[in-house]
Amino acid sequence: MSLFNVFHVSSSAMTAQSMRLNTIASNLANADSVVSANGQPYRSKQVVFEARPLGEAGEQSQGVKVRAIVDSAAPLRTIYDPKNPAANEQGYVSMPNVDVVEEMVNMISASRSYQTNVEVMNTAKTMMLRTLQIGQ
Amino acid sequence: MLANLSRKLEVFNAAIDLRAQRQQVLASNIANADTPHYKARDFDFKSAMERATAGRGGGSGSLELSRTSGRHLEGGSGAAGRPDLLYRSETQSAVDGNTVDMDVERAQISENSMHYEILTKLIGDKINGMRTAVSSNQG
Numbered sequence: 259m260s261l262f263n264v265f266h267v268s269s270s271a272m273t274a275q276s277m278r279l280n281t282i283a284s285n286l287a288n289a290d291s292v293v294s295a296n297g298q299p300y301r302s303k304q305v306v307f308e309a310r311p312l313g314e315a316g317e318q319s320q321g322v323k324v325r326a327i328v329d330s331a332a333p334l335r336t337i338y339d340p341k342n343p344a345a346n347e348q349g350y351v352s353m354p355n356v357d358v359v360e361e362m363v364n365m366i367s368a369s370r371s372y373q374t375n376v377e378v379m380n381t382a383k384t385m386m387l388r389t390l391q392i393g394q
Numbered sequence: 395m396l397a398n399l400s401r402k403l404e405v406f407n408a409a410i411d412l413r414a415q416r417q418q419v420l421a422s423n424i425a426n427a428d429t430p431h432y433k434a435r436d437f438d439f440k441s442a443m444e445r446a447t448a449g450r451g452g453g454s455g456s457l458e459l460s461r462t463s464g465r466h467l468e469g470g471s472g473a474a475g476r477p478d479l480l481y482r483s484e485t486q487s488a489v490d491g492n493t494v495d496m497d498v499e500r501a502q503i504s505e506n507s508m509h510y511e512i513l514t515k516l517i518g519d520k521i522n523g524m525r526t527a528v529s530s531n532q533g
Contacts, residue, residue: 260414264421271425278428307429309422317479318415320422322429371428374496378421381507385417388514389410393521 261389263319264382266312268375270321275372277324278305282365289356292344300354302330302361330355399524406517408446412439412477413510419479420503423494430490434482434499442477 281303291300308325311317332355340349419435426432484493 260411260418263418267418267421267425275428307426309426309429309432315415315418316476317435318422318476319418320426320432320435322425367428374424374427374500378424378503381503382417382421385414385507385510388511392514392518394518 260315260318261382261386263313263315265379267319267321268379268382270312270323271375272372274305274307274322274324275368275375277327278307278368279365279372281305281327282361282368285356285361286358286365288354289358289361291354292342292351299334299352300356301334302332302354302356303327304330332357399520402520403517405447406513406520409443410510410513410517412442412446413506413513415477416506417503417510420499420506423482423499424496424503427492427494427496427499430492432492432494434484434494435479436482436502437477437479445477446475 285302288294288300294300305327306325308323309320310323312319312321334355335353336350337353338349339345339351342351345351416437416439419437423434423436482493482495482498485495485498487493
């Protein structure tokens, strides 16, 4: 039954959106992390979405998959703070390239998309229940 | 009468099948609202329905029984086959090449599910009518 595919499509989108929310959380949490695991300042992480066919329905049902999580190429922020142990000879410290405003906007967008997919799933569920009631 | 009923139900069957398929396409559009370069898809319900009821079973991927005699059965299952997907023409272009317009998709998905529910109601009524006819001689 093709309506079951709606569940697969919507749930793949929800997984992708929650991964996006996850990277936003780590970006915001590390907005001031001067040093990350590799010794360099933290770089903002971004998810890359990809459409991919689900099930045997071919083109009709396109789910979402997170293809990669990439580091943002934006330049690092530099602030003047000679007392900081991470400061260079001129007294400048490289800070993460996290744009807090952008991340907040991203967060709203992700949660709205998640919500919409839940609604689509609910609609499909109602439709299937109606189908079960045929002839009763 | 019974043959009449099954023929009527066959039309509903094709319609409800197409509605379910369309719901799937629209759900994919909404799921991929944030995917770069994704193009919104849809199909024309009217032409898909016309093809399904004409007994040709829809576009690509449909199989048809070959008949060597006029007395052979048609072999139509009432299923609509798979309609050809088209691309939605975009109203506002996005920088990432995505053409999903959320308002359009939301409106279409509500409309489609409403049509689906109407169809389930119609099929139920048809079956109930038949049931009444069957049980009326017992009273």
